[in-house]
Amino acid sequence: MTRRKKTRSLADKVTIRTGKRKDYRRWRHDNPDEVASTPRFAAKKRDQRKSQAASKLERQRREGVTLPLHPQDNNVPSDSSQDS
Template identity: 65%
Template sequence: MTRRKKTRSLADKVTIRTGKRKDYRRWRHDNPDEVAPSRRYVDKKTQQRKLQAERKRQRQSAPPLPLHSASTNGDASKDEGSD
């Protein structure tokens, strides 16, 4: 007898008619109250959103870089495009 692989998937915890993905999707659609994301997943996503928001705040509060302030007419870019 083969050993079952350990998984965090909810699919293995649910006994359904055939075990096919289509049946599982139908079961999830019919029983939304029984299917909820794990606490671990929710915490992870919350942390990711906080980190992303912090990075966005840092980006927006950074001073703009003077990349193109020396050449404002843009002649070099026009010459490169006309081949």
């Protein structure tokens, strides 16, 4: 008769929040109202996003190539003039 393998992890068996990462993730998922970023972290991220957007716009303005919507080719006859 074979023995049952012992499990080393008790994370799945724990019902209370013990401070372990898996338990904290489960608690955070169950209680989204109690989880909020600190004002300092939120301000830091907001500033990072602003600077990233500004640098992206600057890069697009500097490296972007504008394509003409209606090229001015005089060599190509228009189809409307051939209909008459």
